[in-house]
Amino acid sequence: MNTCDNAKAHFSDYIDGLLTPEEQAQVEAHTAVCAECRTVLQQVTQLTERIHTVAAISASDAFDQNLRARIMGTFPADPKPSYKRTFTFGFSGAAVLAALTFFVLSTFDGSNVETVPAGISGAAPKAQPELIRQDALPHPSLASETLKKDSLKNSPAHVDQKIQLVGQEK
Amino acid sequence: MENQVRYENETSDEVLISRFQQGDNYAFDLLVKRYKDPLINFIYRFLGSQTDAEDVLQETFLRLYKNKHYYKEIAKFSTWIYTIAGNLAKTELRKRRRRTFFSINQYGGEEKDYDIPDDSNNPEQETNTQITDDIIQEAIERLSPKFKEVIILRDIQGFSYDEISEMIKVPLGTVKSRVNRARLKLQADLQHLMKDVD
Numbered sequence: 001m002n003t004c005d006n007a008k009a010h011f012s013d014y015i016d017g018l019l020t021p022e023e024q025a026q027v028e029a030h031t032a033v034c035a036e037c038r039t040v041l042q043q044v045t046q047l048t049e050r051i052h053t054v055a056a057i058s059a060s061d062a063f064d065q066n067l068r069a070r071i072m073g074t075f076p077a078d079p080k081p082s083y084k085r086t087f088t089f090g091f092s093g094a095a096v097l098a099a100l101t102f103f104v105l106s107t108f109d110g111s112n113v114e115t116v117p118a119g120i121s122g123a124a125p126k127a128q129p130e131l132i133r134q135d136a137l138p139h140p141s142l143a144s145e146t147l148k149k150d151s152l153k154n155s156p157a158h159v160d161q162k163i164q165l166v167g168q169e170k
Numbered sequence: 171m172e173n174q175v176r177y178e179n180e181t182s183d184e185v186l187i188s189r190f191q192q193g194d195n196y197a198f199d200l201l202v203k204r205y206k207d208p209l210i211n212f213i214y215r216f217l218g219s220q221t222d223a224e225d226v227l228q229e230t231f232l233r234l235y236k237n238k239h240y241y242k243e244i245a246k247f248s249t250w251i252y253t254i255a256g257n258l259a260k261t262e263l264r265k266r267r268r269r270t271f272f273s274i275n276q277y278g279g280e281e282k283d284y285d286i287p288d289d290s291n292n293p294e295q296e297t298n299t300q301i302t303d304d305i306i307q308e309a310i311e312r313l314s315p316k317f318k319e320v321i322i323l324r325d326i327q328g329f330s331y332d333e334i335s336e337m338i339k340v341p342l343g344t345v346k347s348r349v350n351r352a353r354l355k356l357q358a359d360l361q362h363l364m365k366d367v368d
């Protein structure tokens with residue numbers, strides 16, 4: 001290991017403590033006599049340690065709700081082209097989301113609320129309740145199918161009876 | 171409630187994905203809850219934008235939702251989901267490069283796009299504090315994708331070389347050599363901010 005390139009090729013393993021004692025001694029022998037490599041090794045070591053401490057980024061508060069809406073938009077129901085679902089969902093997506101929120105809220109009892117995790121299921125509930133009226137749904141059957149398909153609803157057993165009634169229309 | 175918490179905390183990723191594959195959508199919720207922050211941090215390092223990173227993260231979970239049956243138990247779930255997220259992040263980078271093809275000021279050049287602090291009088295112990303998180307992020311963004319990917323996985327996310335090798339489907343020796351070169355590139359890029367410590 002007498003060239004600079006050779007030594008530098010081992011810097012990462014040196015920093016990570018992955019060299020054999022012999023290899024480690026070789027790196028140290030080179031950096032002892034080569035000022036340039038010594039500086040590089042010191043700086044790479046410092047930078048690597050510094051990168052480990054970069055503050056982590058978190059997902060925003062709206063993330064769960066956005067993901068939920070996107071999944072519902074992508075998987076409104078089983079694909080049956082004759083239903084023109086893709087088209088109608090564009091108009092009704094917001095209403096469906098609102099309706100889902102309503103049903104989620106209206107079907108929880110206290111113990112449910114307690115056990116619902118602060119995940120996606122818990123992220124939706126704060127929509128404005130005044131917007132949530134059943135008659136605001138242009139396509140109730142779509143809404144019901146969406147609900148039944150909704151992966152984010154964690155407790156299908158709590159889906160309100162009236163949803164199933166609407167679903168039975170088709 | 172206690173059972174709930176224990177289920178959330180102690181159920182392995184692999185059990186959760188398996189339950190999700192069998193139709194338990196609550197397991198999907200838990201996987202999202204478990205992975206959204208580590209993954210957004212990972213994706214953000216590629217893109218440098220929270221909004222774009224959230225878009226890519228949504229797409230990642232959408233793929234998980236859509237392709238849940240593609241996951242096979244031979245792989246760790248974390249490896250699988252990071253592979254998806256990394257590929258989507260790199261795709262987003264390629265889209266950006268196409269969009270900025272005619273732009274003069276490209277990422278990846280040697281030019282610095284931030285102000286260089288006057289560090290001539292700083293004592294050496296301040297070396298690390300003047301290299302802010304933003305400076306590091308910008309330096310990572312200037313790396314080419316293959317170096318960016320490994321440095322993020324290794325030094326930001328803390329994965330082992332073996333795990334990285336599995337995630338990016340590149341031999342272990344290549345991963346190690348890329349990490350080494352990426353670290354040297356960052357040092358070359360930021361050395362003007364670091365004092366000699368001799």
Ligand SMILES: [Zn+2]
Pocket residue numbers: 003004005007030034035036037038
């Ligand atoms: Zn040397």
